[in-house]
Amino acid sequence: MTAVNPCQGERAPVHITRYGDREFRYQIQYLSNSSRASIKVHVHPNGQVQVDAPDNASLQEIKAAVQRRARWVLKHLDDIEERNRDVLPRQWVSGESQLYLGRRYVLKVINDPEQRKVTCKLIRGQLRVQGKALSPERTQRAVREWYRDRARDVFQRRLELMADKLPWTKATPPWRIIEMQTQWGSCTPEGVVLLNPHLVKAPTKAIDYVILHELCHLEEHNHSPHFYGLLDRFMPEWRGVKERLDLRVEEVLGGRL
Numbered sequence: 210m211t212a213v214n215p216c217q218g219e220r221a222p223v224h225i226t227r228y229g230d231r232e233f234r235y236q237i238q239y240l241s242n243s244s245r246a247s248i249k250v251h252v253h254p255n256g257q258v259q260v261d262a263p264d265n266a267s268l269q270e271i272k273a274a275v276q277r278r279a280r281w282v283l284k285h286l287d288d289i290e291e292r293n294r295d296v297l298p299r300q301w302v303s304g305e306s307q308l309y310l311g312r313r314y315v316l317k318v319i320n321d322p323e324q325r326k327v328t329c330k331l332i333r334g335q336l337r338v339q340g341k342a343l344s345p346e347r348t349q350r351a352v353r354e355w356y357r358d359r360a361r362d363v364f365q366r367r368l369e370l371m372a373d374k375l376p377w378t379k380a381t382p383p384w385r386i387i388e389m390q391t392q393w394g395s396c397t398p399e400g401v402v403l404l405n406p407h408l409v410k411a412p413t414k415a416i417d418y419v420i421l422h423e424l425c426h427l428e429e430h431n432h433s434p435h436f437y438g439l440l441d442r443f444m445p446e447w448r449g450v451k452e453r454l455d456l457r458v459e460e461v462l463g464g465r466l
């Protein structure tokens with residue numbers, strides 16, 4: 210699991226780069242109509258290495274560019290492995306932490322024999338689940354429902370704000386939440402924006418970035434230079450936001466909702 214581009218790229222042939230006694234595989238994504246663009250190397254949070262290159266770049270140029278970034282790529286791959294090692298399965302007991310809008314909250318499970326209906330509330334830095342005979346499964350279900358409610362609310366507000374800023378969205382487009390294994394968001398050919406409820410764990414800025422990415426697809430369906438131009442225009446700092454979101458992916462998605 211774990212990918213994490215808002216949208217997935219197409220499959221491309223795999224190449225190998227060696228550095229010292231190590232090697233890594235990467236895929237090349239050729240960008241059309243972008244003869245002036247430079248070759249960019251990305252490490253996705255699932256460890257996949259992707260190289261974006263203008264369509265007039267030769268394989269030799271691309272390989273040289275990847276070689277120059279090899280040390281950086283391997284460092285990223287090591288970091289990913291390190292982070293994955295730390296992701297432990299959740300027990301759904303008091304003391305575990307939960308993320309919401311980029312901040313950590315301590316989970317507090319309170320067994321209350323008097324309370325039939327399980328509640329989940331954010332109170333003074335704690336995510337408090339309260340109810341009768343709370344098993345880990347019941348606690349998990351309550352937290353999951355809470356995240357979905359928060360996601361509906363937060364995404365609606367952020368979508369309205371973002372749609373307001375963009376000249377091509379006259380009103381908030383139709384949207385819904387859907388749990389996706391490999392994407393934060395998506396946009397259907399009919400123009401329906403799909404958002405992963407896990408995204409509500411990330412900071413607001415990251416949510417805005419994913420929403421903006423999908424709303425830009427209403428104007429430009431592909432990841433063309435024009436598409437990235439729109440992102441640059443409406444969120445000039447989007448690359449940094451995306452990078453930080455990608456770095457935290459295991460943390461955000463690791464604790465399965």
Ligand SMILES: [Zn+2]
Nearest residue numbers: 215216422432
């Ligand atoms: Zn996309």
